[in-house]
Amino acid sequence: SAVISQKPSRDICQRGTSLTIQCQVDSQVTMMFWYRQQPGQSLTLIATANQGSEATYESGFVIDKFPISRPNLTFSTLTVSNMSPEDSSIYLCSTREGTMNTEAFFGQGTRLTVV
Amino acid sequence: GESVGLHLPTLSVQEGDNSIINCAYSNSASDYFIWYKQESGKGPQFIIDIRSNMDKRQGQRVTVLLNKTVKHLSLQIAATQPGDSAVYFCAETESGAGSYQLTFGKGTKLSVIP
Numbered sequence: 001s002a003v004i005s006q007k008p009s010r011d012i013c014q015r016g017t018s019l020t021i022q023c024q025v026d027s028q029v030t031m032m033f034w035y036r037q038q039p040g041q042s043l044t045l046i047a048t049a050n051q052g053s054e055a056t057y058e059s060g061f062v063i064d065k066f067p068i069s070r071p072n073l074t075f076s077t078l079t080v081s082n083m084s085p086e087d088s089s090i091y092l093c094s095t096r097e098g099t100m101n102t103e104a105f106f107g108q109g110t111r112l113t114v115v
Numbered sequence: 116g117e118s119v120g121l122h123l124p125t126l127s128v129q130e131g132d133n134s135i136i137n138c139a140y141s142n143s144a145s146d147y148f149i150w151y152k153q154e155s156g157k158g159p160q161f162i163i164d165i166r167s168n169m170d171k172r173q174g175q176r177v178t179v180l181l182n183k184t185v186k187h188l189s190l191q192i193a194a195t196q197p198g199d200s201a202v203y204f205c206a207e208t209e210s211g212a213g214s215y216q217l218t219f220g221k222g223t224k225l226s227v228i229p
Contacts, residue, residue, distance in 0.1 A: 001161075004158075031215055033216070040123055041221075042219045042220060043159070043204070045218075048215070048216065092158050105161070106151075106158035106159045108157050109157070109158045111156075
């Protein structure tokens with residue numbers, strides 16, 4: 001199974017600033033996904049990031065707020081821009097392996113607090 | 116018993132008892148389902164999966180049941196242990212959609228009483 005490392009694991013940021021979260025996978029993967037998990041809630045998909053193409057964003061999420069990079073098959077970044085306290089959440093990186101019907105693996109998450 | 120907390124439903128069970136966690140899914144076209152366990156401060160961890168051509172699948176101490184008629188999924192944990200305390204999420208996906216996305220349920224917090 002893929003091992004996914006996220007950095008930072010947590011951060012406290014001032015409102016109006018931006019934070020870039022890094023996701024490193026120990027194997028090459030085609031698809032990477034970024035999720036948000038607000039306190040006490042379930043996971044919501046932000047966007048799908050495939051290498052060599054622009055990220056595909058879900059309803060309610062836009063590129064200007066959450067720009068994503070996918071420079072190669074093992075790495076991706078998510079930036080949370082112009083942060084407000086409402087952006088305080090856990091941000092999770094995920095991958096799928098092989099064919100469609102395989103489990104998805106997650107990083108440990110980045111716990112972001114905006115003050 | 117089961118109660119609705121501030122955000123997540125909570126299930127409290129005595130150590131050694133069996134736990135049953137339920138999930139209702141929304142997309143009748145979903146054909147692949149996964150249960151995840153999320154401990155505090157960690158990302159979701161895969162527990163067990165099931166495809167829509169099955170109605171039951173067993174793992175080590177866990178069983179997943181799928182009822183497509185009523186769009187219901189359950190996770191049974193046998194002989195629940197304190198280490199099982201976590202939030203459990205079901206996730207669904209539709210193979211034919213081509214998006215490979217997982218849609219997560221609301222989650223249930225399992226508390227094991229020693």
